[in-house]
Amino acid sequence: MKILVPTKRVPDTDQKIVASADGLRVETDHIPHVINPFDAIAVEEAVRISERLRDVEVVAVGIGGPEYEQPLRTALAMGAARGIIVQCAKPLDPWNVSRLLKAIVERETPDLVLMGKQAVDDDANQTGQFLAALLDWPQATFASRLEFIGNELRVDRETDHGIETLTLTLPALVTTDLRLNEPRYASMAGIMKARKKPLETIAAGELGVPLEPRVEVIRYRSGDTRRAGERLASLDEFAALIAQAAGIGG
Amino acid sequence: MRILVITEHDGTTLRPASLSCLGFAQQAARPSSGEVAWLVLGQGIADVAAAAAQYAPVIAIDAAGLEHELAESYARAIAEVVKSGRFDLVAAASSTFAKDIFPRAAALHGGAMASDVVRHEWADGRLLFDCPRFAGAVTATIALHGSPQFVTVRASAYPAAVPLSQAATVEPMELPPATFARRARYEGLRSKQTARPDVAEARVVVSGGRAFKSAEDFERYVGGLADVLGAATGSSRALVDAGIAPNELQVGQTGKIVAPDLYLALGISGAVQHLAGMKNSKKIAAVNSDPDAPIFEVADFGFVGDVYAVTPELIKRLEQNGAGATG
Numbered sequence A: 001m002k003i004l005v006p007t008k009r010v011p012d013t014d015q016k017i018v019a020s021a022d023g024l025r026v027e028t029d030h031i032p033h034v035i036n037p038f039d040a041i042a043v044e045e046a047v048r049i050s051e052r053l054r055d056v057e058v059v060a061v062g063i064g065g066p067e068y069e070q071p072l073r074t075a076l077a078m079g080a081a082r083g084i085i086v087q088c089a090k091p092l093d094p095w096n097v098s099r100l101l102k103a104i105v106e107r108e109t110p111d112l113v114l115m116g117k118q119a120v121d122d123d124a125n126q127t128g129q130f131l132a133a134l135l136d137w138p139q140a141t142f143a144s145r146l147e148f149i150g151n152e153l154r155v156d157r158e159t160d161h162g163i164e165t166l167t168l169t170l171p172a173l174v175t176t177d178l179r180l181n182e183p184r185y186a187s188m189a190g191i192m193k194a195r196k197k198p199l200e201t202i203a204a205g206e207l208g209v210p211l212e213p214r215v216e217v218i219r220y221r222s223g224d225t226r227r228a229g230e231r232l233a234s235l236d237e238f239a240a241l242i243a244q245a246a247g248i249g250g
Numbered sequence B: 001m002r003i004l005v006i007t008e009h010d011g012t013t014l015r016p017a018s019l020s021c022l023g024f025a026q027q028a029a030r031p032s033s034g035e036v037a038w039l040v041l042g043q044g045i046a047d048v049a050a051a052a053a054q055y056a057p058v059i060a061i062d063a064a065g066l067e068h069e070l071a072e073s074y075a076r077a078i079a080e081v082v083k084s085g086r087f088d089l090v091a092a093a094s095s096t097f098a099k100d101i102f103p104r105a106a107a108l109h110g111g112a113m114a115s116d117v118v119r120h121e122w123a124d125g126r127l128l129f130d131c132p133r134f135a136g137a138v139t140a141t142i143a144l145h146g147s148p149q150f151v152t153v154r155a156s157a158y159p160a161a162v163p164l165s166q167a168a169t170v171e172p173m174e175l176p177p178a179t180f181a182r183r184a185r186y187e188g189l190r191s192k193q194t195a196r197p198d199v200a201e202a203r204v205v206v207s208g209g210r211a212f213k214s215a216e217d218f219e220r221y222v223g224g225l226a227d228v229l230g231a232a233t234g235s236s237r238a239l240v241d242a243g244i245a246p247n248e249l250q251v252g253q254t255g256k257i258v259a260p261d262l263y264l265a266l267g268i269s270g271a272v273q274h275l276a277g278m279k280n281s282k283k284i285a286a287v288n289s290d291p292d293a294p295i296f297e298v299a300d301f302g303f304v305g306d307v308y309a310v311t312p313e314l315i316k317r318l319e320q321n322g323a324g325a326t327g
Ligand SMILES: Cc1cc2nc3c(=O)[nH]c(=O)nc-3n(C[C@H](O)[C@H](O)[C@H](O)COP(=O)(O)OP(=O)(O)OC[C@H]3O[C@@H](n4cnc5c(N)ncnc54)[C@H](O)[C@@H]3O)c2cc1C
Pocket: A037, A038, A120, A178, B208, B209, B210, B211, B212, B235, B236, B237, B238, B239, B250, B251, B252, B253, B254, B255, B256, B266, B267, B268, B269, B270, B271, B272, B273, B274, B277, B287, B288, B289, B290, B293, B305, B306, B307, B308
């Protein structure tokens, strides 16, 4: 079995992120970048499957510039077998990422594409569903548990109304939610091994996918910050303010 | 401009978020004297379609193949209706239902999609959308290229549509059986039954964080306070991860986005990912034992103290307060 794991490189969103003064960019250059947290969960799950079942190859793929070596080496250090960088000059919107990923799926013919439900920079939550549609594969988004049963994959999904269970026939696409697992830290040995694992670079132009821009950003602005209010010393006053805001009582 | 709004329902009633999405569509349509229609999908949906027709004309697809909300069949059905009705814009309220199905439908029409729209404007004949990014730290104003365009809309950002003076029409539509083919099988849904309001829809939300050590404590303190306020309960990710609160209560970047009249955070530190889900609440109140907790930076009123001691005192005072209410 082969599992393809798309991984995006994103700024660490625990850091303070603001729009540039001219509104044309988001100031991220000075911020450390990481593997998108949901993609780390996808890598972890794929690696666990490869540890549990025989003959499972985990391939990580990133679409971006040469700086993608960093998140892909992280994926390799966590246990992926090889990596692919689809090199392109500038960041692409989810539609074009999904079209390039489709071309990679056609070359690699994986049984399962396992990827993050959303990238924490654009928060789009689109790419996996786009890709599933382009491939006409069954999908299970927001997965919190995976189990292979014969040739099928049983998935628990986190929905607004509870945990839904689906069974998918392979090949299939699954996007990860936070509670699927806790990604491991790459061990020193893992990091050493990762240096020797194959990391291939393909120019996006070679995939025969003409770009079709869909999202034009007109401007960015930093989110509205709220001002801190009062700190109450009296519980009576605090309770009264709560009652007032909730619209109960006097 | 022709706009199609996809309803979300539970088989009998429309979800309130869908009415806010219709509110968005009506605003967006107005400058071009556009038309807005609903799409109701499912099996046995006559009641929902009739309820929806109180607000706007309805296209109804009632089919056995739509018994469960599965992305493959729902996306194809939406795509078919969009094509045959020549809609320019397709909208749904942001929810796990729409996030699952909508991008898949958009991809069948060329992938022009915006997620979680919180504001829109017309500029030079183009409709622009504001979308939060980086957990809401930044808002991007974007234009989509291509048609039709698909958007999910944050319900709390738009007022609900108002009923028409006379109900509109319900137009049943049939789709070819191939629309409903799929390779995913529905097995079931496990949800915690609760008598409390839905956290995404409630006027008041009481949320608990890592301060609470067990499900019993969560129910007793967070649930207890919610009940005196007629509120929904919510939770930080920490408690959901720990299995103390069910996942459908998680508020935040990757949980539900809420904007109630009052959000009361008990023992929640205020991580950016949590703030992303509640910072647009009208009023925020917080109780935390750490005077430097970041939650106090966004709270309209805060109290420094131990939630195990403060919550019962609040319940007592609010019960008295409620009892004294005149209306
Ligand atoms: C990609 C990603 C997505 C995420 N999405 C979300 C999300 O959607 N929602 C979300 O909530 N989090 C999310 N998180 C997690 C987030 O970063 C925080 O870890 C989480 O919100 C912390 O929860 P907490 O405030 O309950 O716990 P903590 O940060 O541990 O805070 C507990 C607080 O309780 C206080 N406290 C402890 N005991 C008491 C007591 N007895 N009385 C009073 N106060 C007390 C402490 O002072 C502290 O401030 C996400 C993280 C990542 C990486």
